Amino acid sequence: MTNAATPQSTVTTHRRWLILALVLVPVFIGALDLTIVSAILPEVLTRLNIPIDTNLGTAAWAVTGYLLAYTVSMIVMGRVSDLIGRRSVYLVCLAIFIGGSWWVATAHEFPTALLNQIARQGLHQRPDINQLTLLAVIIGRVIQALGAGAIVPVSMALVGDLYPPDRRAQPIGIIGAVDTLGWVLGHLYGGVMVSFFNQNGAAIEQFLQQLGLNWPAPDWHTLFFLNVPIGLLALGLTWWALRGVEHPAGEGRFDIIGGILVSLTLIGLNVAVGGNTEITGATSLNALDTQANGSPFNLPLLAGALLSFALFLIWEWFQKYPLIDLHLFRKRNVSAASSTNLLVGFCLMLALVSVPLLVNLRAENASADSIANAAEKAGILLSSLTVPMMFAAIPGGGLANRIGYRTTTMLGMTLAGIGFLLAGLTWQADTPDLVMAAEMILVGIGLGLTISPIGTAVINDANESQRGISSALVIILRLVGMTIAVSTLTTFALSRVNYLVGVARDTFAAGLTPDQIQHLSVQAYFASGIKVIDELLLIGSVVCFIALIPAMFLRGTARIESSGETRPHRLVEREVISGR
Amino acid sequence: MRIFRMRALGTVIIVMVMALAACSATPTEAPLPDPQTLLNKAATEVQNAKSIKIKLQLTGAPSYVDPPLTLGGPGNSIAFISADGAYVAPDRVSASVVASILGIPGKVDVTAIGDDQWMKNQILTAGRWVKRIFSPGFNAAKLISSDSGIQSALRALKDLKVVGRENIDGVQMYHVTGNAAGADISALTVGLIRGSDVIVDIYIPIDTGRVDRVIMVQPETVTPKEPKPTTWTLELFDYNSDEQIAAPDLGDTVATAQATIPVTVDSGMLATSEATQAK
Numbered sequence: 001m002t003n004a005a006t007p008q009s010t011v012t013t014h015r016r017w018l019i020l021a022l023v024l025v026p027v028f029i030g031a032l033d034l035t036i037v038s039a040i041l042p043e044v045l046t047r048l049n050i051p052i053d054t055n056l057g058t059a060a061w062a063v064t065g066y067l068l069a070y071t072v073s074m075i076v077m078g079r080v081s082d083l084i085g086r087r088s089v090y091l092v093c094l095a096i097f098i099g100g101s102w103w104v105a106t107a108h109e110f111p112t113a114l115l116n117q118i119a120r121q122g123l124h125q126r127p128d129i130n131q132l133t134l135l136a137v138i139i140g141r142v143i144q145a146l147g148a149g150a151i152v153p154v155s156m157a158l159v160g161d162l163y164p165p166d167r168r169a170q171p172i173g174i175i176g177a178v179d180t181l182g183w184v185l186g187h188l189y190g191g192v193m194v195s196f197f198n199q200n201g202a203a204i205e206q207f208l209q210q211l212g213l214n215w216p217a218p219d220w221h222t223l224f225f226l227n228v229p230i231g232l233l234a235l236g237l238t239w240w241a242l243r244g245v246e247h248p249a250g251e252g253r254f255d256i257i258g259g260i261l262v263s264l265t266l267i268g269l270n271v272a273v274g275g276n277t278e279i280t281g282a283t284s285l286n287a288l289d290t291q292a293n294g295s296p297f298n299l300p301l302l303a304g305a306l307l308s309f310a311l312f313l314i315w316e317w318f319q320k321y322p323l324i325d326l327h328l329f330r331k332r333n334v335s336a337a338s339s340t341n342l343l344v345g346f347c348l349m350l351a352l353v354s355v356p357l358l359v360n361l362r363a364e365n366a367s368a369d370s371i372a373n374a375a376e377k378a379g380i381l382l383s384s385l386t387v388p389m390m391f392a393a394i395p396g397g398g399l400a401n402r403i404g405y406r407t408t409t410m411l412g413m414t415l416a417g418i419g420f421l422l423a424g425l426t427w428q429a430d431t432p433d434l435v436m437a438a439e440m441i442l443v444g445i446g447l448g449l450t451i452s453p454i455g456t457a458v459i460n461d462a463n464e465s466q467r468g469i470s471s472a473l474v475i476i477l478r479l480v481g482m483t484i485a486v487s488t489l490t491t492f493a494l495s496r497v498n499y500l501v502g503v504a505r506d507t508f509a510a511g512l513t514p515d516q517i518q519h520l521s522v523q524a525y526f527a528s529g530i531k532v533i534d535e536l537l538l539i540g541s542v543v544c545f546i547a548l549i550p551a552m553f554l555r556g557t558a559r560i561e562s563s564g565e566t567r568p569h570r571l572v573e574r575e576v577i578s579g580r
Numbered sequence: 581m582r583i584f585r586m587r588a589l590g591t592v593i594i595v596m597v598m599a600l601a602a603c604s605a606t607p608t609e610a611p612l613p614d615p616q617t618l619l620n621k622a623a624t625e626v627q628n629a630k631s632i633k634i635k636l637q638l639t640g641a642p643s644y645v646d647p648p649l650t651l652g653g654p655g656n657s658i659a660f661i662s663a664d665g666a667y668v669a670p671d672r673v674s675a676s677v678v679a680s681i682l683g684i685p686g687k688v689d690v691t692a693i694g695d696d697q698w699m700k701n702q703i704l705t706a707g708r709w710v711k712r713i714f715s716p717g718f719n720a721a722k723l724i725s726s727d728s729g730i731q732s733a734l735r736a737l738k739d740l741k742v743v744g745r746e747n748i749d750g751v752q753m754y755h756v757t758g759n760a761a762g763a764d765i766s767a768l769t770v771g772l773i774r775g776s777d778v779i780v781d782i783y784i785p786i787d788t789g790r791v792d793r794v795i796m797v798q799p800e801t802v803t804p805k806e807p808k809p810t811t812w813t814l815e816l817f818d819y820n821s822d823e824q825i826a827a828p829d830l831g832d833t834v835a836t837a838q839a840t841i842p843v844t845v846d847s848g849m850l851a852t853s854e855a856t857q858a859k
Contacts, residue, residue, distance in 0.1 A: 043805040046685060124749075129637055517705055521707075
């Protein structure tokens with residue numbers, strides 16, 4: 001599809017590595033921002049003066065919106081770059097990401113004023129300013145993700161243009177590793193930095209004033225503002241480094257209808273199943289009942305999403321240049337690995353939301369300082385999940401070579417299932433952090449073991465010309481699994497908390513004083529919250545064991561025969577290390 | 581011939597310029613009304629209203645409900661954020677009040693009829709209405725229709741001046757400025773505003789003569805930590821709509837004890853529950 005001969009022959013090895021180093025910066029920042037909000041959302045809401053108990057439904061879109069836009073962008077923009085060139089698409093998407101970051105960082109200023117003007121003059125509404133700022137943050141997050149989602153696939157495709165086939169594995173592996181590192185560290189970075197700013201913000205402000213900089217004390221806005229100068233620097237340097245790197249236009253045309261249908265499917269599905277409440281903020285549990293009645297449009301939306309998905313499948317099947325080549329699913333390993341990875345994404349997100357939920361719920365007290373400290377603790381505890389997951393990907397590759405894709409994947413999902421099961425049985429208000437960490441390590445190792453066999457199985461099963469789209473498909477399905485997890489788990493948590501609180505409320509004796517009602521209400525919400533978190537973890541365990549079914553259909557080992565030549569598994573492993 | 585054409589062209593241009601000038605000339609504007617007259621009429625409109633929707637928002641430096649030092653408590657722990665509700669004559673008010681307690685924002689639904697008050701909160705009352713005093717001494721009749729309420733506050737403004745006519749959100753309004761001591765206009769903020777110097781901007785639609793917006797800025801609240809002054813924005817709208825406010829249905833567990841919110845929640849809602857759970 002792309003004529004890679006020109007850039008490969010004209011770009012020196014030194015310059016290729018320079019380009020790679022430069023594209024890694026946005027890859028890292030974009031991935032960092034994928035998970036940065038999971039630990040700091042309660043802090044963001046608190047600073048925006050948004051009542052946590054009634055607004056997390058709206059705030060959820062800061063997470064769901066990012067995931068959705070990231071996924072859609074990842075699906076669409078790789079193909080767009082095939083048609084109109086990597087450099088222009090990469091630079092435009094990076095600029096979009098920078099613009100989105102700036103928008104989020106300044107959400108309380110210009111964006112809020114703009115939305116206020118639109119609401120008052122265009123819609124004749126009298127909006128709440130703080131709510132508008134929250135809306136501005138969500139819009140900014142979506143803009144960020146539209147740019148960030150494209151950066152990874154376009155970077156990988158760029159490597160495909162710059163390097164000959166036999167030398168692509170290493171740079172693609174590096175991109176994947178940096179991308180993984182970004183989303184693994186995102187919540188830790190967010191949590192630690194918010195806590196650091198909370199404790200040292202005044203001192204930093206004073207220090208800056210001594211330097212003649214009259215800047216406000218750093219807070220959560222700063223995390224997004226930092227993206228702007230770094231992104232601009234990367235934009236300038238990449239623009240300079242990619243000059244003269246030609247990318248002849250690819251064949252075919254862009255599948256606009258496919259892009260619209262897949263976007264409608266994902267958005268409709270998430271809205272329909274209730275992806276409108278953030279459950280990573282522990283204090284949200286006391287607010288979940290605001291969503292209890294659901295939207296009257298849920299069922300029509302769900303039907304619309306399913307119809308859109310059916311149309312997408314039919315449309316894509318008959319396209320000469322489809323967005324996603326569905327014929328790939330005829331291959332056994334592609335189908336089995338993709339299905340498994342969808343469930344892996346679901347379980348990963350479930351773990352990512354359960355930890356902050358419990359940490360915030362049992363925060364020392366309901367104070368802003370306590371919320372900031374909880375963000376740090378949640379970030380650190382989440383690392384016990386994500387860091388082992390990242391490192392387990394390496395032995396996962398070795399095991400895939402020795403005992404095969406199927407056994408390695410099943411071993412990983414079994415370990416993760418046991419980890420979830422233990423967590424669901426043991427997490428209480430007074431569970432030591434070490435116990436929580438140990439169980440999350442088990443889940444992380446389990447999920448990490450599946451990364452390499454799943455990715456390698458797909459790549460090795462696909463033709464050489466299909467490897468790019470195949471590996472992208474694996475990532476996309478994991479993202480879809482994560483997105484669906486937020487939506488469905490929200491709906492589940494909502495109904496369960498409402499039900500449990502309702503049951504508890506019905507037991508209140510008649511004639512209670514307000515103080516007694518208050519005491520019992522708080523107790524009921526807390527107990528219901530803990531119970532629901534445990535139930536979420538048990539659901540994670542069940543889903544892990546369900547994932548064993550598609551995993552059973554995987555065949556082969558990482559050592560493959562290609563054109564009569566054996567490819568060491570490490571090369572393939574590097575190509576797929578970017579599993580999300 | 582050429583000179584003739586030039587003269588003709590010049591004449592046409594002069595006529596066109598004069599015509600354009602005539603079209604674009606600013607029409608003579610009516611003189612601005614007396615500010616006190618405007619406010620008196622606006623105050624009367626408030627007093628006579630059967631119902632008014634009210635929105636009060638605070639931006640900039642926080643304004644604490646409780647004093648800086650409270651015996652046995654941290655002090656400055658409850659900060660007002662916003663209120664969105666309605667008044668129905670003669671003595672009914674219903675509102676959603678958002679306040680920050682120890683830095684954590686929360687929403688409480690409040691209904692007041694005469695001297696009776698009810699409140700609802702997701703955590704504190706498990707989402708059900710409970711009859712209890714939210715704001716001691718508050719009475720809607722005093723807020724709106726008595727001489728100590730909003731109309732009194734409007735009449736207490738000093739150094740009044742009509743700045744001009746402005747288009748605000750598509751509506752032509754008189755912009756009136758003035759200033760007052762916080763205590764004299766506290767009714768505009770349900771008694772929350774304090775301090776001596778308050779700069780007030782009032783917007784009154786030309787066609788109705790009713791107060792639409794009152795912006796109160798407290799410059800003295802600016803500190804190095806809070807560079808933006810406390811700014812209260814009060815909006816009064818939908819005068820005389822069919823708003824109804826009834827006493828909430830309390831269900832089976834009616835409670836009537838008298839207590840105030842700060843006493844019961846400032847120790848930390850979740851901490852309370854954790855301690856209870858631990859027992």
